[in-house]
Amino acid sequence: MVIKAGTTYTVAEINSAGSIQHIWMTPTGNWRYSIVRFYWDDETTPSVEVPVGDFFGMGWGKYSPLQSLAVCVNPGSAFNCYWPMPFRKKCKITMENIDKADMVLYYQVDYILTDVPADAGYFHAQFHRVNPLPYKQNCTLVDSIKGKGQYVGTYIAWGVHNNGWWGEGEIKFFIDGDTDYPTVCGTGTEDYFCGSYDFDTRKKNDAGVDQENYTEFSTPYAGMPQVLKGDGHYEASQRFGLYRWHITDPIRFEKDLKVTIQALGWRSEGRYLPLQDDIASTVFWYQTEPHRAFPKLPSKDLLEIN
Numbered sequence: 001m002v003i004k005a006g007t008t009y010t011v012a013e014i015n016s017a018g019s020i021q022h023i024w025m026t027p028t029g030n031w032r033y034s035i036v037r038f039y040w041d042d043e044t045t046p047s048v049e050v051p052v053g054d055f056f057g058m059g060w061g062k063y064s065p066l067q068s069l070a071v072c073v074n075p076g077s078a079f080n081c082y083w084p085m086p087f088r089k090k091c092k093i094t095m096e097n098i099d100k101a102d103m104v105l106y107y108q109v110d111y112i113l114t115d116v117p118a119d120a121g122y123f124h125a126q127f128h129r130v131n132p133l134p135y136k137q138n139c140t141l142v143d144s145i146k147g148k149g150q151y152v153g154t155y156i157a158w159g160v161h162n163n164g165w166w167g168e169g170e171i172k173f174f175i176d177g178d179t180d181y182p183t184v185c186g187t188g189t190e191d192y193f194c195g196s197y198d199f200d201t202r203k204k205n206d207a208g209v210d211q212e213n214y215t216e217f218s219t220p221y222a223g224m225p226q227v228l229k230g231d232g233h234y235e236a237s238q239r240f241g242l243y244r245w246h247i248t249d250p251i252r253f254e255k256d257l258k259v260t261i262q263a264l265g266w267r268s269e270g271r272y273l274p275l276q277d278d279i280a281s282t283v284f285w286y287q288t289e290p291h292r293a294f295p296k297l298p299s300k301d302l303l304e305i306n
């Protein structure tokens with residue numbers, strides 16, 4: 001399907017009770033400029049609103065292999081999603097092309113028609129980007145969740161603006177009215193994404209000296225499939241793509257949920273360095289409807305990777 005510049009195409013419209021089981025697509029063009037939206041039943045505001053690359057864990061607009069239970073990205077740029085998505089009356093999926101150029105989309109949506117249990121939540125996903133993060137401020141991944149449900153995943157496209165290590169910050173889950181102190185507090189960014197020690201694999205170089213390197217990894221529940229180190233010319237920044245799926249360890253909430261993450265590196269003398277990085281996050285959760293309307297998606301210029 002050719003989606004013309006500045007138009008929205010309906011990918012799927014199902015008028016029944018059922019559940020999406022799998023989505024496959026191969027979008028061309030600029031993945032930040034193709035916005036995927038999901039609407040459940042008769043709602044007028046989307047429950048999913050995310051640039052297509054970020055939805056599938058490819059926020060930097062470049063292909064990398066990713067193998068997990070919820071999302072797979074296969075050669076060459078085949079996007080697959082396995083999050084179950086129940087609906088009781090209707091499902092509508094759209095793709096908006098905000099670019100000035102046409103794009104081509106090949107796709108398949110696999111679903112079942114079935115009764116949906118009364119306690120089944122609806123799937124949601126929300127995108128947020130801040131660039132640069134204001135000095136000494138935490139990055140808010142989501143702050144608009146009201147209702148009952150469970151948080152099931154985090155993806156971050158993290159662009160580093162400083163030299164040195166960047167992942168010392170804690171992720172914090174403020175659940176059901178938490179204020180100063182979150183119910184869940186992490187121990188470091190690489191720990192939350194199920195890595196350790198700066199994601200370094202120490203290998204000896206030709207001189208027999210330990211050489212530290214970031215190491216891409218992809219597992220069923222967590223990974224860092226993208227490490228982009230620049231080309232020594234115009235692409236100078238280090239950029240990382242990281243995911244963590246809370247499939248066996250969901251973060252459950254009864255009334256509301258807020259999620260933040262710190263951006264911290266190191267100064268001299270072992271002091272923390274608050275970072276002003278480029279952090280684009282997509283968070284995934286299930287909840288009862290109705291949901292609160294999402295914050296307005298960033299403009300095209302603020303979505304652009306630069």
